[in-house]
Amino acid sequence: MSLTRRLDRAVGLPAAYRLVDAALVGLLVAALAVCYATGMAPTGVAAVALAAFGLEFGVSRVVTDGLLRGLELADEAPPRLRRIAAEMAAELGVAEPSVVVDRESAGGMNVLGDGDRTVLVAAAPLAERLADAALRAVVAHELAHRSLGHLHRVPLRAAVTHTVGLAAFWLVALRHLPPQVAAVAGGVFLVAGVARSNDINFLLYVLASAGVVVLVQALAARASRLEECHADDVAVAATSATDFCTGLYAVGALGDADDAVAGGSPFGARRTRLERLTAEHPSIESRLARYGHVPDEVAEGAGVERPADD
Template identity: 85%
Template sequence: MSLTATLDRAAGPPAAYRLIDALVLAVLAAALAACYAAGMAPPTVLAVALASFGLEFAVGRVVTDGLLRGLELADEAPPRLRRIAAEVAAELGVATPSVVVDRESDGGVNVLGGGDRTVLVASASLVDRLDDGALRAVVAHELAHRSLGHLHRVPLREGATHAVGLAAFWFLALRQLPPGVAAVAGGAFLVAGVGRSNDVNRLLYVLASAGVVVLVRALAARANRLEECHADDVAVAATSATDFCTGLYAVGAVGDADDAVAGGSPFGARRTRIERLTAEHPSIEARLARYGLAPDEVAERARVERPADD
């Protein structure tokens, strides 16, 4: 049994992901304390933490604002989707989001922004393919993250990972360099970590920290997976297990990298070793199994072919 499933059964998702968050913060505190004990000046220790969290929040804000501006020209959603989103938002006690459809992607649902500027983005093809129950379920899953406060914790986990990685980089190499050179190299490390959009950045990020960031990301990923389970439970309560699993399978079978419901690599049988370690969503097989269902039981209703296990 996986660690995620073990924690889920032992404590339930909310208690389990809060426990992991506490552990991530403990790792962060230990890393910064080790740097201080090895000679890092207190102002530098503070700068490492502030830069790591500050850059993550700043870049996240800029990216989100850019996406929201781009959505101003997107097509308005059909009445059916707007009605479902409004009903689910009212039931979950969150503000009714603006709703738009993306006609370029094959599948996926996402929620951007927050407060008075929340936008639900859904693939037009997915909206056409799903019946009301399944569509309502995937919308409920995404809005559940908003009602449960999950979206505020993601940048905190990312910032903690950057800070621990930068502390490891300093401990292993930067402390032996002149301060100015160390500052530039540390900044480059953070930029590579925040912008892990290509293989070069990801490789530099991992190598400079001697793999420490992979271990912290693996820990944080467990918290993210448990939050997904929590949102799954809310979606099932708002609809049914069959409705949610059908919608989840339909989204996952398309494999859209930008989808927030199933994730970029949704099927466990097709994940690489590193994806099994750091993926932020549980596999679809595991998520269906939580509700006593198998992929074959929902594939036909989802109106997609079952992906091969290669």
């Protein structure tokens, strides 16, 4: 049984991901304490935390604002999708989202939030191919993240990872360098961490922290996986297990790296070892199993071609 399943059974989903977040806070405090104990000045300790959190939140805000401005030029969603989004928003008690269609995405769906504004972004293939019932369930899953407050925790976990990683970098190398050089190197580390979608940046981020950031990311990923399961449960309660599993499978089969429903590497059998450790979404197989389904049972109803096994 996976750690995600064990935590779910032991304390329930909301308590489980809050416990993981508490553990991350504990790591944050320990990392800053270690920096101080090994010779970093109090102002340096404060600067480490402020820089990590400020950079992550600043970049996240800029990216979100840019995406929202770009979506103003996107194609308006078809009436069917707008109607479904409005119905599910009312059922979940969230503000009715603006709904747009992304013609460039292969099959993803995402929800973006900026204060009181919510925007649901659906890939054209997904909006066109999914039947109403499955589409309702997928929309419900994304809006559930908004109703449960999950969107605000993502940059917090990333900032904790940056801080703990920078503390490890300090212990390994920075404390032995002149202060000015250490400050520049620390800044480069943080920039690489925030822009870690680039393979070179990610490699620098991992190596400089002696691999510590991977372990922190794995812990943060557990919280995210538990949140995904919580959103799954809300979607199932609002629709049905079969409808949700069908929609989830369809999203995963269409595949999109930026998808927020199934994740960038949705099928467990295809995940690399690193993805198994740090993926923020449980595998589709495990998510279906929570509701007594297997991929073969929902593949036909999903209305998409089944992915070939690699």
